[in-house]
Amino acid sequence: MNIDTVLERLHAYQPPENWGGHIFLLPEQVMRDIYQLILDQGLTQCLELGTGFGATSCAICAALEERGEGQLTTVDKYFHQPVNVQVLMEHVGLDLKHLNIVADELGYNWYMSDLLKTQQEENTTPIFDFCLLDGAHEWEPDALAFTLVNPLLKPGAWMLVDDLDFKLRMIPNWQESHGNHSDRELDTFQMRMVYDLVVKQHPEFEDFNMTHNERIGWARKKAPRKESWLKRLLGR
Numbered sequence: 001m002n003i004d005t006v007l008e009r010l011h012a013y014q015p016p017e018n019w020g021g022h023i024f025l026l027p028e029q030v031m032r033d034i035y036q037l038i039l040d041q042g043l044t045q046c047l048e049l050g051t052g053f054g055a056t057s058c059a060i061c062a063a064l065e066e067r068g069e070g071q072l073t074t075v076d077k078y079f080h081q082p083v084n085v086q087v088l089m090e091h092v093g094l095d096l097k098h099l100n101i102v103a104d105e106l107g108y109n110w111y112m113s114d115l116l117k118t119q120q121e122e123n124t125t126p127i128f129d130f131c132l133l134d135g136a137h138e139w140e141p142d143a144l145a146f147t148l149v150n151p152l153l154k155p156g157a158w159m160l161v162d163d164l165d166f167k168l169r170m171i172p173n174w175q176e177s178h179g180n181h182s183d184r185e186l187d188t189f190q191m192r193m194v195y196d197l198v199v200k201q202h203p204e205f206e207d208f209n210m211t212h213n214e215r216i217g218w219a220r221k222k223a224p225r226k227e228s229w230l231k232r233l234l235g236r
């Protein structure tokens, strides 16, 4: 399914009355760019840390459907009600076969501990070639999330960090949700800290870029460079 159709159908979605939420939690242009990245780079195994209501999951699954292969594992603490990823996928008309929904009240770091354990015990290779980190938006869980996802990412995998320009005090009702946090926690761009101090410092990553008004941080896990054909010819 093309991305215009996905976005058009998401816009047409009528949530139940009295539901005060907003399904678009990423700018549409970011959703388009993720969709295109998946198609252009041939990414098939995708991980979304923080499902929200599932709008971006729809964009990712549409790209996988277009490719005819692949799987999105999307992880959240909650399977939100009444609006959630399954509701939106069905509304848009996307096949659920490309989607693996994980709702784990302990959060994605505990979920990734299970994946790492399996990888270690069964001596399997890394699984994912794309990860969007868009969940807790706090230094401690998300610095750890990047550390845990790294061994699950294949060489050449793309890592996207959302909300580098966000701080908790920007939440309209921050007193209700984060009133017990310190001023330092409330007024720090915590995802920017994760990106600058953890992702960009990691020796296994490269291709660091910020886009969409410095909201999104990109990184790519290094892949062994193939010796070029020309280099071989010249060295003969």
Ligand SMILES: C[S@@+](CC[C@H](N)C(=O)[O-])C[C@H]1O[C@@H](n2cnc3c(N)ncnc32)[C@H](O)[C@@H]1O
Pocket: 023, 024, 025, 026, 048, 049, 050, 051, 052, 053, 054, 055, 056, 057, 075, 076, 077, 078, 106, 107, 108, 109, 134, 135, 136, 137, 141
């Ligand atoms: C901004 S929303 C995700 C938006 C979604 N990626 C999209 O583009 O539509 C953040 C979500 O992360 C979830 N979340 C927060 N902390 C989490 C954690 N430690 N583990 C799993 N999910 C978490 C929240 O429940 C919320 O649904």
